Amino acid sequence: MSLTGPQGFRAAGVVAGLKSSGAPDLALVVNDGPRSAAAGVFTRNKVKAAPVLWSQQVLTSGALRAVVLNSGGANACTGPEGFQTAHATAERAAELLGCGAVEVAICSTGLIGAQLPRDAVLAGVEKAHAGLGADEAAGTAAATAIMTTDTVAKQAGYTSEAGWGIGGTTKGAGMIAPSMATMLSVLTTDADLDAAALDTALRAAVRVSFDRLDVDGSMSTNDTVLLLASGASGVRPDPAEFTEALTLTCRSLARQMQADAEGVTKRITVRVTGAASEDDAVVVARTVARDSLVKTALFGSDANWGRIAAAVGYSDAAVDPDRLDIAVNDVPLCTGGVAAGGRTSVDLSGAEIVVAIALGLGHGEGEILTTDLSHAYVEENSAYPT
């Protein structure tokens, strides 16, 4: 389901001329209400892009009428001039929509450190406003306009039998990391929920979806996830049910980002059980998921579990080396910290790899989605389009 799946939303994706390729690069998402409740989660990077600073500020009200998103430039490390560009963008959208600039969030992605061409952005906002649509294709156009090194548009959704739904899109292929996958994501719902309920649900969902995706350990300056509620269905869902549905949607989007990550040839799930706590499980899984030697071995279809054991051992979590079990694709490779055989019998020729680590210490569980470290990753990131 696209962003325009839930009632009360319109969207557009247009060519504003920010990308030298001439591909779509500006999206507008509008919440026509009756509600304009919203919540957001942002990067924890201390170097924040201008649109993040702007959007964090306007979201303190808990209300958003629209979001302008652009690819073709991150508007990060751009100083006061960059912030003014974000502000002017919100102003222009607000004029066109008849609302205040503080009801418009901004998201940007692309190269850090370059100013966006302000006139082109503002003209793009007008073009997008003129092209707003409420059909499925309009949402897909918005999803397409925020792509950078993504090769496919990413969308997901949920439809409740009670009459409300969720639609979502995301972009993200590299610089995917720590506290939140490096990404822009917009989620829409016609459920009748206030900002506080949205905030609670969004934080719970992000914690176990986007936050559990780690492609390269690099946290970006622009990470933003926004959730907008129109209330147009008139239905107020049970909070637990809504959180569950939102989590499913976010997980689907995270999986789509994993599958389309820069240079990916293997989709790796690192699953940790038996940790002293959930936090410890996630720490161990993340450490293994980030280890360059593990990632290159899996790229080479080599079940080099010794590298996995080494990464478990240097993670900042409680580990007893004599209780460590490691299996890859269900083949036990290490039991009680010692080789269990099987290294050469694991079939890693497929694209899907599950690394299962049992610590034998407690009941903490957690998993991280990651990818391998391939020649294509190096190629793509050593020749980034400037």
Place this chain on the structure above:
Amino acid sequence: MSLTGPQGFRAAGVVAGLKSSGAPDLALVVNDGPRSAAAGVFTRNKVKAAPVLWSQQVLTSGALRAVVLNSGGANACTGPEGFQTAHATAERAAELLGCGAVEVAICSTGLIGAQLPRDAVLAGVEKAHAGLGADEAAGTAAATAIMTTDTVAKQAGYTSEAGWGIGGTTKGAGMIAPSMATMLSVLTTDADLDAAALDTALRAAVRVSFDRLDVDGSMSTNDTVLLLASGASGVRPDPAEFTEALTLTCRSLARQMQADAEGVTKRITVRVTGAASEDDAVVVARTVARDSLVKTALFGSDANWGRIAAAVGYSDAAVDPDRLDIAVNDVPLCTGGVAAGGRTSVDLSGAEIVVAIALGLGHGEGEILTTDLSHAYVEENSAYPT
């Protein structure tokens, strides 16, 4: 200067048959005294190889008569059988030397998770003992026998006008990380120092040399640095002078490891100044040095300072984005958190790159040596000889 440069030491490097290539793979270093003082620093990985567990235990006495080192197998994740192999190796060397097994340290490097062929190791110890020599070539033979993916033997030394000296060797090319470069290193000196003095000097030297090398962020199960003193010069140096000389020697060895790191095409120094503390400076430098996107950009000779800024921003240190200055090879790229121009004018075609980051917060300084992330790194580590 090789390990046998200082008086009172003999060494050998032989083919024990642990490497399928038939290259030298076992080294013996003997301290003939009159002293047998020693100190060591070991990996902080919670998964420790059998030789690390053995050597940590025997070093509590502060005395070592010999060290047996082998490549061709890490003897890590090998359980009681692996520990017995380490023990038996020390026993055999002790018999030959007429000392106790607790005076013999063991170091191993190679694939994790496979048992070493014990008979071959023991035969290798005998062969090495029969071939012990005190000349420069004997030290070099030992340095050569501990190489894994290293392409050259690494040696360094220092000669004091007061009549004492230091010799050292190291190996390490990948899995070079956090608390200590992943490596085996043996240092010898004929200075007349006791174990406590050696320990103090070694910790101080390692902290600003091996600990400041970070190739891929992966801390190994086998990291070991040993310092042996024979006292044969009869000279007791000033502790500060000895520490300084030891630090210079370790820094030289660290630089040699950087230059020979797996897949290296660029030798990168990340230098941080103006941090709130020295710890913060090192944290920021290490975060940047580990960032895959920074490392691939530099591989591509692209001065993509936005990625550097992003890595600074997600480091676990005090950072004010508005005070951040970044220069690469002396060309200012970012001033006060904003583009300073110059990105396309930086010449990164050479092998030596200096990334200078000024945080503008205090007087903390620190640097980390690292390398780029190249196709050759991926190639070498996705096709590790098994």
